Amino acid sequence: MQNELSGPRFEKQIERRDFLGLAAVWTFFGTIIAAIIGALKLPMPSVFPETDSRFPIGRPEEFPVGEAIHLSSRQLWVFSEENGIAAVSMVCTHLGCLVKRQDNDEFICPCHGAKFDSAGKVLSGPPPRGLAWLEITLGPDGRLIVDSEREVSAETRFKI
């Protein structure tokens, strides 16, 4: 036989109290968590300080066919060939050091010794993928424009 204390009515009441108590506790933590998440939105930049990812590199005549030109301030090598012009980024795909072109046209990264072939394919070392080939367009003022955010597949050359 059930007595007064273990009766269903009593248990229900405890449950309700528990529920309200828990709700209060969770409301508290929810509030704090929401506040923290709100505050942490601040460090997440929505506008980046870097200048426009598109920049002019010069008129097409400045890149005669058959030449490889290093634009060190843009961290680029520009290759001009019969079948078009290409811009390859020097930023190592491993951890962001700058690769150097060797005399045999290969690229070597000083930071962890990655080697890339003349087309930027990984030969050895840790980088996950080859060097980035970037999009080149012709600007309205007749200058070539490279977009460092727009990668194209390797060996893509632009006929301009």
Added chain:
Amino acid sequence: MSYNATRQFFRNIRNLFRNFRESAIRHGRPTSDRARTQTVVQNFFLHIHPARTHTHTLKWSTTMGLGIMTTVLFLILAVTGILLMFYYKPSVETAYDSIKDIHYVVPTGRIIRNVHRLSAQGMVVLMILHMARVFYTGAYKSPREFNWVVGMLLLIITLGLSFTGYLLPWDQLAYWGVTIGSGIAGSPRDLTDALGITQYFDPGGLVREIMLGAHMVGQEALIRFYTLHVIVLPIALVVVLGVHFWRIRKDGGLARPVSADPPVFAEGVGPEDAPTKSFGLMAVVRERTPATDKEIENTVPSWPRVFRLEAILTMVALLIVVGLSLFIDAPLEEQAADPPVPLNPAKASWYFLALQELVSYSAFGGGMVIPGIIIVSLLLIPFLDREEDDVGIWFGGRQGRRITVLSVAYAVVVCVGVLAFTINFGWLRNWLPELTQKHVRATQIVIMLFNPGMVFVVASAIWSLGLLRLTNSTRMASVGLLTCALVFFIILTYFAAVHRGPNWVFYWSQADWPVIEH
């Protein structure tokens, strides 16, 4: 005689000093045990200590003073850091010059900067040694598991302080070191790229952007690192350190072997048999036996012995860092950060060199997966190894010493072997050049999981599990595991510091480095 205010006034003047002292310090001279206890309990700065300390705690071989010395170095860092803040200007244009000013112009600036740099390095060394001593004396076991976890938090915060501080001089070394570091933070992209989901889910990029406030290391990164370095992390460290100390007291003082406390119960009435209920409040204490009788026998008043030891350790630490600072200059490259020209080789500060070596096999594998495995294993050690019989005994006795030596030998052989192999034969991309170039993504994932660093991890795990079977002891398994980890850390650090030259190529010594023109 009636009250004469004028007289009283002059008497107050005469007794001014005594009254002031008595208002500040209420106990008498610490000549009796009672007064010594009061000295500790009533002083705000001392009362973090217990009034009485166990004699085992005071033995040199228990702690070697490592935790205290680490604390002292942190205090030195706080003081010298604030002094440096008077002159340091966290902006890309001025940071390098202000450090140069501190180094060459500000009176005593060079010493203060050197002390700050050396103490930072010393703090990392001593912290690691402290952790090793806690580990090898089995002091992480119940009820101290949680304090081990708190210690791990201290470890991470301390390394964070070093990393953020590294950028502040804004010289070439700083710039490239942090470029690589932030690359590691962004390395989950290796995985998401390989799976082709970076577009939708990019934790690597997100962390990197929050860390740098930009896509590249620049002004935004500098100010963020500065804020973390001078406010966020130090405050976090102080708070967590407070918890660390508080827990030591709540866990019943430092770990000590059972033999350090002579049995207080009559024969046949072991502590286990003692009724727990009748002890009242004592039952709340987590020790198995009520501490009342025992304590008097094996403890001494903390004043003056604990404070004398602490004073000695403080002086020794101060003397060493100041002494060394007179002769060893903190490095400053001749050039301010020059983004287009990477340093070659660009090495991180020495305690990150092992990481840099691992990263040179795979960014995500070496920079995230392996450190993650190490941190999780360290966190789990006190919860997976709960054998309590050798708490407070170095290496857990004779067997443990033998296992430690064997583990060192094993780890040295594996580590040197794998390194020699990699240097001579390269890795996957050198073995199967065509295949790996055809399947870029697959190669990426395979290297992430199968690289020399991973071989070390797996070798340690196998060794540890083997010990578990052979010795039938979780303690011995954990000794084997941590010993392997420490040996790998030391060898990789040495290897990267000495044998890695320009282009991260292996050289026997720096004398063999080729001359590099930039």
